[in-house]
Amino acid sequence: xxxxxxxxxxxxxxxxxxxxxxxxxxxxxxxxxxxxxxxxxxxxxxxxxxxxxxxxxxxxxxxxxxxxxxxxxxxxxxxxxxxxxxxxxxxxxxxxxxxxxxxxxxxxxxxxxxxxxxxxxxxxxxxxxxxxxxxxxxxxxxxxxxxxxxxxxxxxxxxxxxxxxxxxxxxxxxxxxxxxxxxxxxxxxxxxxxxxxxxxxxxxxxxxxxxxxxxxxxxxxxxxxxxxxxxxxxxxxxxxxxxxxxxxxxxxxxxxxxxxxxxxxxxxxxxxxxxxxxxxxxxxxxxxxxxxxxxxxxxxxxxxxxxxxxxxxxxxxxxxxxxxxxxxxxxxxxxxxxxxxxxxxxxxxxxxxxxxxxxxxxxxxxxxxxxxxxxxxxxxxxxxxxxxxxxxxxxxxxxxxxxxxxxxxxxxxxxxxxxxxxxxxxxxxxxxxxxxxxxxxxxxxxxxxxxxxxxxxxxxxxxxxxxxxxxxxxxxxxxxxxxxxxxxxxxxxxxxxxxxxxxxxxxxxxxxxxxxxxxxxxxxxxxxxxxxxxxxxxxxxxxxxxxxxxxxxxxxxxxxxxxxxxxxxxxxxxxxxxxxxxxxxxxxxxxxxxxxxxxxxxxxxxxxxxxxxxxxxxxxxxxx
DNA sequence: ACACGGCGC
DNA sequence: TATCCGCGCCGTGTA
Numbered sequence: 001x002x003x004x005x006x007x008x009x010x011x012x013x014x015x016x017x018x019x020x021x022x023x024x025x026x027x028x029x030x031x032x033x034x035x036x037x038x039x040x041x042x043x044x045x046x047x048x049x050x051x052x053x054x055x056x057x058x059x060x061x062x063x064x065x066x067x068x069x070x071x072x073x074x075x076x077x078x079x080x081x082x083x084x085x086x087x088x089x090x091x092x093x094x095x096x097x098x099x100x101x102x103x104x105x106x107x108x109x110x111x112x113x114x115x116x117x118x119x120x121x122x123x124x125x126x127x128x129x130x131x132x133x134x135x136x137x138x139x140x141x142x143x144x145x146x147x148x149x150x151x152x153x154x155x156x157x158x159x160x161x162x163x164x165x166x167x168x169x170x171x172x173x174x175x176x177x178x179x180x181x182x183x184x185x186x187x188x189x190x191x192x193x194x195x196x197x198x199x200x201x202x203x204x205x206x207x208x209x210x211x212x213x214x215x216x217x218x219x220x221x222x223x224x225x226x227x228x229x230x231x232x233x234x235x236x237x238x239x240x241x242x243x244x245x246x247x248x249x250x251x252x253x254x255x256x257x258x259x260x261x262x263x264x265x266x267x268x269x270x271x272x273x274x275x276x277x278x279x280x281x282x283x284x285x286x287x288x289x290x291x292x293x294x295x296x297x298x299x300x301x302x303x304x305x306x307x308x309x310x311x312x313x314x315x316x317x318x319x320x321x322x323x324x325x326x327x328x329x330x331x332x333x334x335x336x337x338x339x340x341x342x343x344x345x346x347x348x349x350x351x352x353x354x355x356x357x358x359x360x361x362x363x364x365x366x367x368x369x370x371x372x373x374x375x376x377x378x379x380x381x382x383x384x385x386x387x388x389x390x391x392x393x394x395x396x397x398x399x400x401x402x403x404x405x406x407x408x409x410x411x412x413x414x415x416x417x418x419x420x421x422x423x424x425x426x427x428x429x430x431x432x433x434x435x436x437x438x439x440x441x442x443x444x445x446x447x448x449x450x451x452x453x454x455x456x457x458x459x460x461x462x463x464x465x466x467x468x469x470x471x472x473x474x475x476x477x478x479x480x481x482x483x484x485x486x487x488x489x490x491x492x493x494x495x496x497x498x499x500x501x502x503x504x505x506x507x508x509x510x511x512x513x514x515x516x517x518x519x520x521x522x523x524x525x526x527x528x529x530x531x532x533x534x535x536x537x538x539x540x541x542x543x544x545x546x547x548x549x550x551x552x553x554x555x556x557x558x559x560x561x562x563x564x565x566x567x568x569x570x571x572x573x574x575x576x577x578x579x580x581x582x583x584x585x586x587x588x589x590x591x592x593x594x595x596x597x598x599x600x601x602x603x604x605x606x607x608x609x610x611x612x613x614x615x616x617x618x619x620x621x622x623x624x
Numbered sequence: 625a626c627a628c629g630g631c632g633c
Numbered sequence: 634t635a636t637c638c639g640c641g642c643c644g645t646g647t648a
Contacts, residue, residue: 279645279646279647280645280646300627306628331644334645335644360640362640364641366642371632371641371642374633374641379631458639459638465637466636472637541638541639545640549640576633625647626646626648628644628647629645
């Protein structure tokens with residue numbers, strides 16, 4: 001039995017010698033005998049809920065090997081069960097299969113609530129061991145995120161510091177850092193116990209500390225009905241993965257290489273010297289010193305060479321276009337065509353992204369390792385790229401995306417009669433805005449007017465300034481101001497809605513979404529105008545971007561529930577903010593399409609209909 | 625580690 | 634006077 005004074009108390013004594021904190025005794029121990037293990041199982045069942053933490057050999061749950069696990073059902077007590085520690089002189093450990101089989105009834109019982117920090121990770125690790133953890137009740141990372149989505153880190157250490165005034169033992173302290181870091185199976189069991197058992201304990205303590213705070217912030221519905229159920233859903237998406245056609249990408253890579261070499265020669269010939277196009281400083285030198293082309297935007301370190309600058313220069317010189325073409329090919333090749341095949345999982349043959357639930361300040365998900373939410377689509381080459389994403393044999397990919405969801409939310413929240421009428425009667429919303437803003441009949445609206453109206457519509461959601469609109473549309477500031485003024489004249493309730501958002505942001509210090517997701521905006525009263533206005537744009541965007549995130553998350557939860565309880569032949573693969581991608585057996589598509597669209601469209605009752613557009617095909621390019 | 629540029633919604 | 638629309642992730646070059 002290991003017992004010591006809590007580190008927080010030691011720190012309190014050091015930092016404030018006048019303050020006496022009652023010492024808390026901590027009881028962390030490892031379990032290596034069957035008798036202890038059986039007693040622990042009985043205690044866990046008796047307690048009826050517990051915190052779980054797994055220790056593994058990798059940060060990536062799809063590649064991690066289980067090394068041990070910790071359990072905590074009572075504050076300041078926890079056990080660590082080493083399973084696969086491996087070092088010279090390692091003591092006897094319980095058999096991993098035996099331990100997991102005895103824990104299975106507890107872990108798989110939905111009536112026994114489980115707590116943890118980033119519990120999706122543990123869920124996937126255990127799922128790969130054949131255990132389906134049910135009753136995921138409280139993820140401290142998700143709770144911390146909902147309480148303040150702007151918090152940089154929602155890791156256990158940051159949360160424990162903020163809510164428990166306590167600093168737990170860090171991973172580096174037990175496993176080392178840098179080149180000297182060892183995998184957890186090589187960590188001495190006694191040291192592993194101090195770390196791992198504490199993590200389970202802290203997760204339990206944080207659960208108790210954060211639960212009432214969620215209620216205070218009116219976040220319990222969002223937490224229990226959306227974000228916590230979503231943990232299982234995201235785990236399922238990540239584990240299923242998506243197939244990419246490596247042979248196709250290899251071919252594409254060779255093709256791109258040839259094109260890039262040819263472009264490169266043409267560029268060097270035009271310039272008269274060789275240089276590294278990928279180096280912004282070298283490119284600046286060539287464009288603005290050697291060729292003496294006019295400079296545009298400035299960056300912190302010099303003159304910008306980004307797309308908008310090169311597009312302007314392309315009007316008076318041939319080189320910028322070649323640079324743009326080269327950049328596009330280089331981007332496609334390095335970021336996607338060459339990188340994605342390297343991410344194929346050796347066992348599953350698929351790519352398993354990681355969906356992060358606690359990163360964005362608006363409530364959106366993010367995707368990384370690799371990011372599958374920014375696969376190209378807008379260029380022809382981008383669409384070719386999407387042909388690499390394919391369905392399994394006998395399956396098709398189905399894409400279902402919410403049409404104009406943020407503008408529909410604007411119609412709903414503002415109650416603007418013109419916007420509502422436009423969506424209820426199924427009109428082309430950008431064409432309708434063109435009619436309103438330019439004061440013309442529908443028959444007069446041409447593609448150029450529609451494009452400008454589209455920019456205005458999206459600009460409204462971002463708090464666009466006349467200056468920004470002018471830049472974007474290549475028109476004068478005066479013209480841009482006129483467009484925005486006429487927009488608000490025709491949609492007065494939208495103006496009131498945006499003013500209301502700003503007023504509540506100033507009054508409360510935060511803005512909220514449809515499902516009460518909250519984002520604090522301390523800069524909304526900043527004396528610096530640039531900073532304050534940035535906060536105002538953020539405030540205006542958050543309710544629309546965040547509510548859209550709320551709704552698609554809820555739809556994912558509903559769909560996943562149907563898929564699991566009714567054993568539907570359908571796998572959700574990806575979420576791309578307003579789109580869901582599925583993999584479905586060919587013979588089940590007819591049955592599944594209406595279920596998907598109806599579930600997504602009926603996820604929430606708004607003043608305007610939510611509509612979903614679906615497509616299908618053997619590749620993602622065809623499905624879209 | 626940071627800046628830049630660029631892909632998505 | 635200067636302003637350059639919100640939210641992300643990642644590759645490359647430079648330090």
